[in-house]
Amino acid sequence: MPEDLRNRIDHQPTVAGLSEADLLARIFPRLRTEAGYTASTLLGPGDDAAIVAAPDGRTVISIDTQVQDQDFRLLWPSGYRTTGFDVGWKAAAQNLSDINAMGARATSMVVSLTLPVDTPVAWVEDLADGLAAGIRGLGAVHCSVAGGDLGRGREISVTAAVLGTLDGARPVLRSGARPGDILALAGTVGHAAAGLALLESGIGVDTLTPAEHAFVDLQCRPRPPLEAGPGAREAGATAMLDVSDGLLRDGKRLAAASGVAVTLDPECLARLAELLGPAAARLGADAAPWVLGGGEDHGLLATFPADVQLPPGFTAIGSIHALGTDEGPGVLIAGRAADTGGWDHFAH
Amino acid sequence: MPEDLRNRIDHQPTVAGLSEADLLARIFPRLRTEAGYTASTLLGPGDDAAIVAAPDGRTVISIDTQVQDQDFRLLWPSGYRTTGFDVGWKAAAQNLSDINAMGARATSMVVSLTLPVDTPVAWVEDLADGLAAGIRGLGAVHCSVAGGDLGRGREISVTAAVLGTLDGARPVLRSGARPGDILALAGTVGHAAAGLALLESGIGVDTLTPAEHAFVDLQCRPRPPLEAGPGAREAGATAMLDVSDGLLRDGKRLAAASGVAVTLDPECLARLAELLGPAAARLGADAAPWVLGGGEDHGLLATFPADVQLPPGFTAIGSIHALGTDEGPGVLIAGRAADTGGWDHFAH
Structure with a gap:
């Protein structure tokens, strides 16, 4: 030891x-x-x-x-x-x-x-x-x-x-998402996962760029957007959960609790991945699994009625749809079912 | 393993x-x-x-x-x-x-x-x-x-x-004991310690008497008297804590928080020890340290004004006195300072 x-x-x-x-x-x-x-x-x-x-x-x-x-x-x-x-x-x-x-x-x-x-x-x-x-x-x-x-x-x-x-207000549960709602994200996704990959790599922490160090910092000391939760509730969020196990896994939880399909916009995902591009290149890795499967940034995934103006801190990244015939609750990207790639404590 | x-x-x-x-x-x-x-x-x-x-x-x-x-x-x-x-x-x-x-x-x-x-x-x-x-x-x-x-x-x-x-009532803190109060106990002390000693001994658990088995049962599945806490509060208890680390150590905590001296009645202690006599004899041990230092029964130690009738489940085991000149808060038995013998997670 x-x-x-x-x-x-x-x-x-x-x-x-x-x-x-x-x-x-x-x-x-x-x-x-x-x-x-x-x-x-x-x-x-x-x-x-x-x-x-x-x-x-x-x-x-x-x-x-x-x-x-x-x-x-x-x-x-x-x-x-x-x-x-x-x-x-x-x-x-x-x-x-x-x-x-x-x-x-x-x-x-x-x-x-x-x-x-x-x-x-x-x-x-x-x-x-x-x-x-x-x-x-x-x-x-x-x-x-x-x-x-x-x-x-x-x-x-x-x-x-x-x-x-809750100061007298209703809680925002995972189960309230409705077809037609906007799916929005507050905070970051994949940054803590990039930080984890850097920590687990052989790259000496002393040689990291400031941008790479910021990912490591976020893995070690996450910064959940604490103003965004009550803000979403006040703005009329229909469902919400924190992204602790990855966008796909937590998106699937929201879908299952609400009995809906969650669709992620591939262009939004690409923009989220872009921020991680240099770190991914340094490690010879792909940023997409960090965006889709990375937890620990503790951002918020929330749904809002389509006519609501998104509260500060939230960006639209997808939408909610009714389940088709023979379709189970889940997450779709560009119309195709996405695999769950988040972290699970027991199964691998 | x-x-x-x-x-x-x-x-x-x-x-x-x-x-x-x-x-x-x-x-x-x-x-x-x-x-x-x-x-x-x-x-x-x-x-x-x-x-x-x-x-x-x-x-x-x-x-x-x-x-x-x-x-x-x-x-x-x-x-x-x-x-x-x-x-x-x-x-x-x-x-x-x-x-x-x-x-x-x-x-x-x-x-x-x-x-x-x-x-x-x-x-x-x-x-x-x-x-x-x-x-x-x-x-x-x-x-x-x-x-x-x-x-x-x-x-x-x-x-x-x-x-x-607390259903609108005041909490019973450790700090409310006053000189002249009665010290009382609800539940058992030392039984879980006797059970621990039996578990740690080489005596096969299959050979234990029913009385000895009851001590082991209490170590493994303690039975705190949950009706006694609210009962003590309603009866006017001035101070209370649960005996999780032993009568001496927890008595000293009550004394320190209240700025008083806690006196334990040696006859009461002897009666508590008597219940443990056969198990102590079987192990060639002394029951007194179990009574004074044994935690984990999770009985309650409480103080009541002298004119209060003790609520169901409580038995008087001592009294509260003002601190003498140059006397620190502590526990006395028959007028002499008692050593703290309870369990501490770090020090030995």
């Missing part, structure tokens, strides 16, 4: 030397701003549970886990070392994106950390900084980390549960 | 052969009753997030993780094999206990599972059954599993976040 070796060589303090209370005392001050917790946090860390405001009598809730060597590598083939900051930011981003995809705004997060005993304390402090920076940097200004849990394991694992509010 | 070997020999289907969607399709039907989800679940699994009722405009929230080989062994020295049902039940119990300790009732749970690829599908189905049985069996009749997340890892890890409501 090179990480283990590195710790022993550097004599960095590890979590093995701290009690749970000591480690929490290092973490929690980093999670609040100078002003303390947000107004949504009615009771913060330190008791058996936290208490969070749910102003309209409902709480939107989601949970998501990142595991070492599954969702990130501590050391990539490109030589990049994932920082605690990256992992904290990504945990915040992935979870906030789920709230965004309902058309809601985040009010609170609780976080459970599983850490090997040889994890440097500085790495964990950096993770706390990344969590806080992700929440603030992505604009989730009403959200605080209200509590958490710490434990040991053989691999680093970070689970966050995020709470949000 | 004997588990791995066993799977290969038995040719049991493992999660490696299923997509995430297929595995979720095996799990979710087991988590709802015939009547579906509880009324608290406004939107259940299947979208980017769930929506849960928060009738008084607040949500109580806690998160807790169990990791293989840290919180349970798949195979114990006694020969006992932890079932998926055990792990599911324990995840439910631990989390529901945190809501109980605030004086609240649970409304919902979201669960994130990390599974090695060689985990048998049947084990995961059993875990789902254990989660559902724990929620119902412990009496959390308003609670459903509203959503979740699945991913891969090298070790089994189960994180649950649980939501609850």
Whole structure:
């Protein structure tokens, strides 16, 4: 284990030397701003549970886990070392994106950390900084980390549960798309996948161009467009989900939930792929699978009635059609069924 | 890896052969009753997030993780094999206990599972059954599993976040104990620790007496007294927490949060230890450390004004005193400071 070796060589303090209370005392001050917790946090860390405001009598809730060597590598083939900051930011981003995809705004997060005993304390402090920076940097200004849990394991694992509010409005579900709707995208697709391909390549991270580095940054610290979710809801979006597993796979989910066919416009796809062209050329790869199968940018895929002006941040990339006879819900490109190429945790 | 070997020999289907969607399709039907989800679940699994009722405009929230080989062994020295049902039940119990300790009732749970690829599908189905049985069996009749997340890892890890409501009432915090209050306990202490000692011993689980088996059962499937938390709140409890890390350690937390001294009555402790005497004798062990340091029964430690009649389920075990000059908050037994002997995830 090179990480283990590195710790022993550097004599960095590890979590093995701290009690749970000591480690929490290092973490929690980093999670609040100078002003303390947000107004949504009615009771913060330190008791058996936290208490969070749910102003309209409902709480939107989601949970998501990142595991070492599954969702990130501590050391990539490109030589990049994932920082605690990256992992904290990504945990915040992935979870906030789920709230965004309902058309809601985040009010609170609780976080459970599983850490090997040889994890440097500085790495964990950096993770706390990344969590806080992700929440603030992505604009989730009403959200605080209200509590958490710490434990040991053989691999680093970070689970966050995020709470949000709809402020009295209806949620935007996956099931509301109707024939005739416009399909639109907010945020990027395929950039995080390009970043992943660069990280997994033998190309040294120090030799990347600024544009290539931006893809790596987006893989390590995704930037879901948090203003776009509530904006889509207000504009009258009929269905929405976050593109975490790729345009085809998530498009198919929207199609299945709504009982419709999703058609992607090949010209729009080509324009999305164009942005990835130089990185694809560098790697001798094809940009199309990144656009169609790449998740982790956490953009939003939403449908709107045809007469609605798309809200800021959204671009039309296709349309919704009624299912033909003997046709199952799915995704079409130029009239032909597209294969699902997204990431699945279990099947390959 | 004997588990791995066993799977290969038995040719049991493992999660490696299923997509995430297929595995979720095996799990979710087991988590709802015939009547579906509880009324608290406004939107259940299947979208980017769930929506849960928060009738008084607040949500109580806690998160807790169990990791293989840290919180349970798949195979114990006694020969006992932890079932998926055990792990599911324990995840439910631990989390529901945190809501109980605030004086609240649970409304919902979201669960994130990390599974090695060689985990048998049947084990995961059993875990789902254990989660559902724990929620119902412990009496959390308003609670459903509203959503979740699945991913891969090298070790089994189960994180649950649980939501609850106070129904308009005040929460019972750790910080409200006042000099003169009675200290009382609901549920058991030390039984799960005795069960742990039996599991870790070389004594074959098949040779245990029914009384000893009951301790093992409580370690594997704890039974927090879920009616006692709201009952204590209604009766006027001034402070409360769940005894998850032992009477001394959790007593010290209550003392520190409230700025008081907690005095445990040695006669009460002796009575608690007496219940564990035969199991201690069998192991050649001392029951006192189980009573003082054993967590995982998830009983409740609460304080009440002296003129309050203790609510059902609670027994007085001590009292609260003002701090003397130069005295820090802590736990005393018969006038002497008691050492903290509970479980800490990091320090030993």
